[in-house]
Every structure is written in C-alpha cells, then in structure tokens.
Amino acid sequence: MSRGFVKEDDQEETPLIPPRAEVPNGVTNYITKNGMDELLAEKQELIDEKGAIEAATEQEKRIATNFINAKIHLLEERIATAKIVDLSEQPTDEVRFGATVTLKIGNSSNFQTYQIVGVDEADIAKNKISFISPIAKILIGKKIGEKAILKLAKEDRIFEVMEIRY
Known part of the structure; x- marks a missing residue:
C-alpha cells in the first residue's frame, strides 16, 4: 500500500537508541565473568521493564515496547560477541x-x-x-x-x- 493512503497519526518514528560503548573493529570484546553477569542482569531488567509497560494508548505502548526491544537487541549483540577471560x-x-x-x-x-x-x-x-x-x-x-x-x-x-x- 502506498504511504499516501496512511493517516499521519499512524506513523511512528523509529526509536533512537544511544549506542553502547564502542569496541573497535577487529578487537575482541573481552569481558570479566562479573561483567557478563552485569550484562545478563541488564537484559533481564529490560525484559522485566517491557513486561511492566503501562501506557495510556496502544500506540504509546507500542513505542515503549519498540524502544526496549531495540535496547535488548543491542545488548544481545554485545553479549553474543563477548569473550569471558578467566x-x-x-x-x-x-x-x-x-x-x-x-x-x-x-x-x-x-x-x-x-x-x-x-x-x-x-x-x-x-x-x-x-x-x-x-x-x-x-x-x-x-x-x-x-x-x-x-x-x-x-x-x-x-x-x-x-x-x-x-
């Protein structure tokens, strides 16, 4: 469907997520065991926050959910590349x-x-x-x-x- 047939109120902006600290290209993402535990706890907090969203409208809830999902996605990418150092x-x-x-x-x-x-x-x-x-x-x-x-x-x-x- 052409965007010309969509009401302006239905358009949602993509949430702007602040980037995580940069790991330069080609550098291994080293992390301590404690650091990994902190990342996993942060992920769980975001999941809990997403489950507790209360919004006045369905659109507000969708926007808040999209924002948290985007943060979880960035976090999961970081967790996937992390190498725990013993x-x-x-x-x-x-x-x-x-x-x-x-x-x-x-x-x-x-x-x-x-x-x-x-x-x-x-x-x-x-x-x-x-x-x-x-x-x-x-x-x-x-x-x-x-x-x-x-x-x-x-x-x-x-x-x-x-x-x-x-």
Missing part, C-alpha cells in the same frame, strides 16, 4: 586484562587503583578502566616496579606499578 589463568606477576593495579602517578605520594576491564564494564567512578583505554594499553605487560609512560600533549605522565591483583 582471571585465574592470568599471570599474577604481570598486568593483563582483569588485573587490579595499584599505581604511583608521577612524584605523588598517593596511589591510585584501577581494574582493567571490558568496554561495557568500564566506569571511572568505580575505578574500572577499559582495556582499550590509553592507560590500560601502556600498563599491559608491566610488572611490579616497572614504569609506563603516557605521552600527553603538554607532558609525559609516569605510572609506576606498585601492586597487581586478580
């Missing part, structure tokens, strides 16, 4: 994916601790950084006492590995 198999004397690393930054006497995690798990407020972040990239392969240098526009920032935990 942290117990990581070398305990070297910074690798999943490591919780305590760092001395520059000449500061304060230490900072970060865990290197997957892109979906990264949350700087929880001291979790993505394995594709510049800091994680320079730390991978380092051992206790070794230094990594992050080249910034105006300076070089030196990170010294003080502790590694898995």
Whole structure:
C-alpha cells in the first residue's frame, strides 16, 4: 500500500537508541565473568521493564515496547560477541586484562587503583578502566616496579606499578 493512503497519526518514528560503548573493529570484546553477569542482569531488567509497560494508548505502548526491544537487541549483540577471560589463568606477576593495579602517578605520594576491564564494564567512578583505554594499553605487560609512560600533549605522565591483583 502506498504511504499516501496512511493517516499521519499512524506513523511512528523509529526509536533512537544511544549506542553502547564502542569496541573497535577487529578487537575482541573481552569481558570479566562479573561483567557478563552485569550484562545478563541488564537484559533481564529490560525484559522485566517491557513486561511492566503501562501506557495510556496502544500506540504509546507500542513505542515503549519498540524502544526496549531495540535496547535488548543491542545488548544481545554485545553479549553474543563477548569473550569471558578467566582471571585465574592470568599471570599474577604481570598486568593483563582483569588485573587490579595499584599505581604511583608521577612524584605523588598517593596511589591510585584501577581494574582493567571490558568496554561495557568500564566506569571511572568505580575505578574500572577499559582495556582499550590509553592507560590500560601502556600498563599491559608491566610488572611490579616497572614504569609506563603516557605521552600527553603538554607532558609525559609516569605510572609506576606498585601492586597487581586478580
């Protein structure tokens, strides 16, 4: 049927879904077991939310359902590509994916601790950084006492590995 015979009120916009954190092409989507558990819990929350939709009209319900379905679809794509890394198999004397690393930054006497995690798990407020972040990239392969240098526009920032935990 031609769109010319459809009432304007019947046309619905495709929901605009914010994208998930990007995993660059050709990069494996590594994730911790905890990160996978969080993705699966997020999926279940969306399914529960979809089942509890209350709307004044059928059109509002359809729009809300389409929005949640689109979010679930993006999430399922991410889950399907995720590769869980068993942290117990990581070398305990070297910074690798999943490591919780305590760092001395520059000449500061304060230490900072970060865990290197997957892109979906990264949350700087929880001291979790993505394995594709510049800091994680320079730390991978380092051992206790070794230094990594992050080249910034105006300076070089030196990170010294003080502790590694898995």
